Amino acid sequence: MADLLVAEAVRKEFGGLVAVNDVDFVVPEQGIVSLIGPNGAGKTTFFNMLTGVYKVTSGEIHFAGERVTNKPPHAITERGVGRTFQNIRLFQQMSTIENVLVGMHSRLKGGILQSVLRTPKLRREERDAFDRARELLRFSGLRGRDNELSSNLSYGDQRRLEVARALATEPKLLLLDEPTAGMNPQETADFTAFVGRLRDERGLTVLLIEHDMKVVMGVSDRVTVLDYGEKIAEGPPSEIQKNERVIEAYLGKAAVEGASA
Amino acid sequence: MMTEQQTPQQRKDEEQRLQEVIAQRTQRSAGLWRRETAVALIPLVLVIGYAIIYPFEAVYTTLREIPGIGDFFPTPGSAVIIIVFTMMAIGLNVVVGYAGLLDLGYVAFYAAGAYMAGWLASQHFEQVTFHFWSPGINPELPGIHINLWIVLLLAGIFTAVVGIVIGLPTLRLRGDYLAIVTLGFGEIVPQFVRNGDNFKGFDLTSGSFGITPIDPPGFGDGLGDGSGGLLPVNFQRSFDAEQLYYWAALGLLLFTVFCCWRLRDSRLGRAWIAIREDETAAAAMGIPLMRTKTWSYAIGAFFGGIAGAYYASFKSGAFPSDFYFNISIFLLCMVILGGMGSIWGVIIAGTILGWLNIEGLGVIGNYLNDWFFEPVTGSRIEVPKYQFGIYGIIIVTMMLFRPTGLIPERRRKLEMEEGVHDEPAMGERAVNR
Amino acid sequence: MPSGRPSLVGLLGLFFLLLIIVWLGVNFVKDPQEFINVFFVGLTRGAVYALIALGYTLVYGILQLINFAHGDVFALSGLIASSVLLSVFGVTTDSGAGLVIVAIAVALIVAMVLASTLNVTIEFVGYRRLRHAPRLAALITAIGMSFIVQNIALAIYDVDYQSIPRLIPNSSVLTIGEVALQWNKLFVLALTIPVLLALTWMVRETRHGKAMRATSQDRDASAMMGIDVNRTISFTFALAGSLAGAAGLLFLLYFTTMRYDTGFELGLIAFTAAVLGGIGNLTGAVLGGILIGLIQEFNEGLAWATPGGDWTRSIVFGILIAILVFRPSGLLGEQTPEGE
Numbered sequence A: 001m002a003d004l005l006v007a008e009a010v011r012k013e014f015g016g017l018v019a020v021n022d023v024d025f026v027v028p029e030q031g032i033v034s035l036i037g038p039n040g041a042g043k044t045t046f047f048n049m050l051t052g053v054y055k056v057t058s059g060e061i062h063f064a065g066e067r068v069t070n071k072p073p074h075a076i077t078e079r080g081v082g083r084t085f086q087n088i089r090l091f092q093q094m095s096t097i098e099n100v101l102v103g104m105h106s107r108l109k110g111g112i113l114q115s116v117l118r119t120p121k122l123r124r125e126e127r128d129a130f131d132r133a134r135e136l137l138r139f140s141g142l143r144g145r146d147n148e149l150s151s152n153l154s155y156g157d158q159r160r161l162e163v164a165r166a167l168a169t170e171p172k173l174l175l176l177d178e179p180t181a182g183m184n185p186q187e188t189a190d191f192t193a194f195v196g197r198l199r200d201e202r203g204l205t206v207l208l209i210e211h212d213m214k215v216v217m218g219v220s221d222r223v224t225v226l227d228y229g230e231k232i233a234e235g236p237p238s239e240i241q242k243n244e245r246v247i248e249a250y251l252g253k254a255a256v257e258g259a260s261a
Numbered sequence B: 001m002m003t004e005q006q007t008p009q010q011r012k013d014e015e016q017r018l019q020e021v022i023a024q025r026t027q028r029s030a031g032l033w034r035r036e037t038a039v040a041l042i043p044l045v046l047v048i049g050y051a052i053i054y055p056f057e058a059v060y061t062t063l064r065e066i067p068g069i070g071d072f073f074p075t076p077g078s079a080v081i082i083i084v085f086t087m088m089a090i091g092l093n094v095v096v097g098y099a100g101l102l103d104l105g106y107v108a109f110y111a112a113g114a115y116m117a118g119w120l121a122s123q124h125f126e127q128v129t130f131h132f133w134s135p136g137i138n139p140e141l142p143g144i145h146i147n148l149w150i151v152l153l154l155a156g157i158f159t160a161v162v163g164i165v166i167g168l169p170t171l172r173l174r175g176d177y178l179a180i181v182t183l184g185f186g187e188i189v190p191q192f193v194r195n196g197d198n199f200k201g202f203d204l205t206s207g208s209f210g211i212t213p214i215d216p217p218g219f220g221d222g223l224g225d226g227s228g229g230l231l232p233v234n235f236q237r238s239f240d241a242e243q244l245y246y247w248a249a250l251g252l253l254l255f256t257v258f259c260c261w262r263l264r265d266s267r268l269g270r271a272w273i274a275i276r277e278d279e280t281a282a283a284a285m286g287i288p289l290m291r292t293k294t295w296s297y298a299i300g301a302f303f304g305g306i307a308g309a310y311y312a313s314f315k316s317g318a319f320p321s322d323f324y325f326n327i328s329i330f331l332l333c334m335v336i337l338g339g340m341g342s343i344w345g346v347i348i349a350g351t352i353l354g355w356l357n358i359e360g361l362g363v364i365g366n367y368l369n370d371w372f373f374e375p376v377t378g379s380r381i382e383v384p385k386y387q388f389g390i391y392g393i394i395i396v397t398m399m400l401f402r403p404t405g406l407i408p409e410r411r412r413k414l415e416m417e418e419g420v421h422d423e424p425a426m427g428e429r430a431v432n433r
Numbered sequence C: 001m002p003s004g005r006p007s008l009v010g011l012l013g014l015f016f017l018l019l020i021i022v023w024l025g026v027n028f029v030k031d032p033q034e035f036i037n038v039f040f041v042g043l044t045r046g047a048v049y050a051l052i053a054l055g056y057t058l059v060y061g062i063l064q065l066i067n068f069a070h071g072d073v074f075a076l077s078g079l080i081a082s083s084v085l086l087s088v089f090g091v092t093t094d095s096g097a098g099l100v101i102v103a104i105a106v107a108l109i110v111a112m113v114l115a116s117t118l119n120v121t122i123e124f125v126g127y128r129r130l131r132h133a134p135r136l137a138a139l140i141t142a143i144g145m146s147f148i149v150q151n152i153a154l155a156i157y158d159v160d161y162q163s164i165p166r167l168i169p170n171s172s173v174l175t176i177g178e179v180a181l182q183w184n185k186l187f188v189l190a191l192t193i194p195v196l197l198a199l200t201w202m203v204r205e206t207r208h209g210k211a212m213r214a215t216s217q218d219r220d221a222s223a224m225m226g227i228d229v230n231r232t233i234s235f236t237f238a239l240a241g242s243l244a245g246a247a248g249l250l251f252l253l254y255f256t257t258m259r260y261d262t263g264f265e266l267g268l269i270a271f272t273a274a275v276l277g278g279i280g281n282l283t284g285a286v287l288g289g290i291l292i293g294l295i296q297e298f299n300e301g302l303a304w305a306t307p308g309g310d311w312t313r314s315i316v317f318g319i320l321i322a323i324l325v326f327r328p329s330g331l332l333g334e335q336t337p338e339g340e
Helices: A043-050 A073-078 A096-103 A112-117 A120-139 A155-168 A185-202 A213-219 A237-242 A244-251 A253-260 B008-029 B035-053 B057-064 B076-098 B107-120 B148-170 B175-195 B220-226 B241-264 B267-277 B279-284 B289-314 B325-338 B343-377 B383-401 B410-418 B427-431 C008-030 C032-063 C069-088 C097-130 C135-157 C183-205 C207-217 C219-224 C229-255 C262-277 C282-301 C309-326
Strands: A003-014 A017-028 A032-036 A058-063 A081-083 A173-177 A205-209 A222-227 A230-235 B129-132 B143-146 C172-176 C179-182
Touching (some): A003 A205, A017 A043, A017 A058, A032 A043, A043 A205, A073 B279, A081 A155, A096 A120, A096 A155, A112 B267, A213 A237, A222 A237, B076 B241, B076 B267, B076 B289, B076 B325, B107 B148, B107 B289, B107 B325, B148 C309, B241 B267, B241 B289, B267 B289, B325 B383, B325 C135, B343 B383, C008 C032, C008 C309, C032 C069, C032 C179, C032 C207, C032 C229, C032 C282, C097 C135, C135 C262
Parallel strands (some): A173 A205
Antiparallel strands (some): A003 A017, A003 A058, A222 A230
8 A cells, every 4th residue: 555644764853952863654545553652752743743833854754645844734734634732722712613614724715705795605615514514523423512612522522523623624644642641441442443433434544642552552553663753663563562672662671671581 | 810700600601602602603604594693683783773874963963962971972073083993993803803913003004095095096196197087076187086986995905915015024923023013014104104205206105294185085977977966976075075974984884894794704714713722723724824814914904904095085185194103002902992803892992982082082081170170179181182091091901800802702702811822833933842 | 943055034134234234334434433423322322222122121031021111111210310300409501510410319219219110010010910811911911001101201291301401511531533432422331331231240140130030931930949930020120120210311311301202212112122132131132222223323324325314213113023024033042931
């Protein structure tokens, strides 16, 4: 299968500090790839470069065969990269359905003049957008919550809404930044199943940053491990679980030595 | 927290109402109406009806003679100015209220509009004689004389372009820096027009004399007579000139309100609010930050330009002394008092402050002097002199005790109370966090 | 910024800088004496700007707030100093040196105390409650405060200019050829430099200064480390206010006339100076102030290819805009705390 996302030798420095050190990385189409690593390993920084929030210091990023290095975030979203945030960043004073509608921004065409005149074409577009938004909310498990303020949703529902909003951008690749952080085991299990459905029902490719090893091992085709900005391992979950460098990175050298002794 | 504590129940009610409002609005943007929406329009119709009949002599003179409160009703002439400034405030509201960008130099757009009227509808460019549907003006008269209705549109477009030109390099900046840059433009533009009477011998702005007189609006001989005398040929020469100016101003105001209202509930309006709430998330949802912000500038400027051009025509002149920093603050005060983002609020605050500005402070000052200062201190105080001190007090009081304004936009209320992500989305500053 | 090939913006800036250097060079060659005289005038004016700019920078450094009211506090304290000189001491051009010195000293103390009290009050009444509000809310409040203070000055002194006799003579201290340095300029310069040194020392070395720097870095963490954040911020406003008071008197002595709205435009110019030097940076504020003073006087005083005084305001604000757009960190490029 072709690679949807290709990052070559991507590097980010803040001042003198190297946050991401020449990382090569690919995500195959329709794959579910996880990016793991201890806190401060540069996972979110890497995400932010993929989505254009940060500029790369050097390296190249290609998406669906097109160079997207240092393109602004909205341009990358337009090309089919949707994302969620580590700390939920919903538009809190908007209703759930409005949040989803904002996500559709780049897929709608309504211009200024049309909006002022509210032409039949625009009305049709808006009505279709509403229907699709409602459908997305239903798909994400938020049926009937259309007009609730997003800040009033429970934590798990806010996570769902973030995904619904990201789906509204009609992505080919969905980036989820620690989506199960703060969820209870039941919610986490539901969410893991949900990620599986995203690929199976919607044909999406998913890139996941995750701390919960159960989620990672359960859902991923492939896992990449970052530590201090460097890629230290890559492979199927079963291999990663046994990889010494990974265990060392997570638990420290002593633990590894202690285990082998 | 900036407002008084609410009980959980009150808070829940408030949120319930907000949800209803938002639901209505979202349905509106898809053209779905409900009976509630129609009922809500009744006060609107009443207010507009009142506004339309107000300038009839029988109406406003009667109102002005009511003992005690008669002084609170402005003359139609003053009302024109009130309406024009309210219109500008609604334009500014698009920038400050919707997109959350503080603009301290809105007066630049007012000036640009006024000078467009000066250039395109006066004898200023006497080197040429160009008439286009000029309303009842001697065709021999030198200068460019384009019908003012067209000039208004051209002024709006020109000002929108000015807004884009100012916006493109500056809208990347963080909120407070942007405010300062707009303030800078607001200071440069008046100086530019003041000094613009001699660019290598070319007189662009007539310097500190300003451009005067400026043509009045009108429908010209063809259209005016063709309508059977219903449409005035030339406002200035009609015996009811002030009323005509008033109704036209009211029409422009309604046009502005209508456009801003529709835009708020559109794809663009949602994008503005998204940017106001969280730039980073908005960009990640595919909203082009620069373009969307620039549109808010252009649209805000568009209405400022139209209002400026119309006002210049009303008082038949564009003078550099009209365009000073305080005007920007005066307009900002209207937006803050009314409630940032709230069209109704801005209309009401614009009416109140506009009235205070031209008649009200004098009226209130007289009351105060008669009933308080003169009997107590033995001297009278010139209250209008302190108008900007009074606006300052209004601004500070509002920001401290009711930052969401008299009639808060529902959404904005929660934002002001709970704070938003107001750091920039891109650039090294965000990166370094 | 990742360094690489020079950007278009950078080249444009360099080109512009080159033009200025050529312009100054030609003017110098054409009339060197006039050039140096104008240079001294600009330097003095710049010193006054610098004193006001320091107040903006101090407050911005700690609260990231542009204290619009600062310029008006400056003007009000200058006006009050004029009352002290004229009404209390009744100084005239004929007054003896002793009386003049005492009067100036008292006026300085009164102006500084008053201005810092006023500044602390403004912070206490206005900005303190808005510390956790969106940044723009505080900025808007600052604008409101500016108008209030300006109108207090208007209420006391009306719209007329308050003028004092020239107390510091403008006779020359030293003259070389046609180049001369006058007493009043020397006085202003001699006052600004020690103030800057003292201020720098205070912020770098004293306990209060360290508390200020800590608070500007991270308010919450400072509070946890036992720093009284409220007191530190009040102290900063007092310090900024006393600088405004000193600047008010200095302005009055040097220019001899001011009125209620002098502070508005001067405040904006001084703010520009602070931004030019790099807001939050004390040395930057002085550098920026002097540069703006020089630019203004060169523009108004030089003969060859100058736009002239009519354009001063546009030039100053043009610089402000250019700096904010192209190099928001200013000349001395200290990042504002939240950027680090």
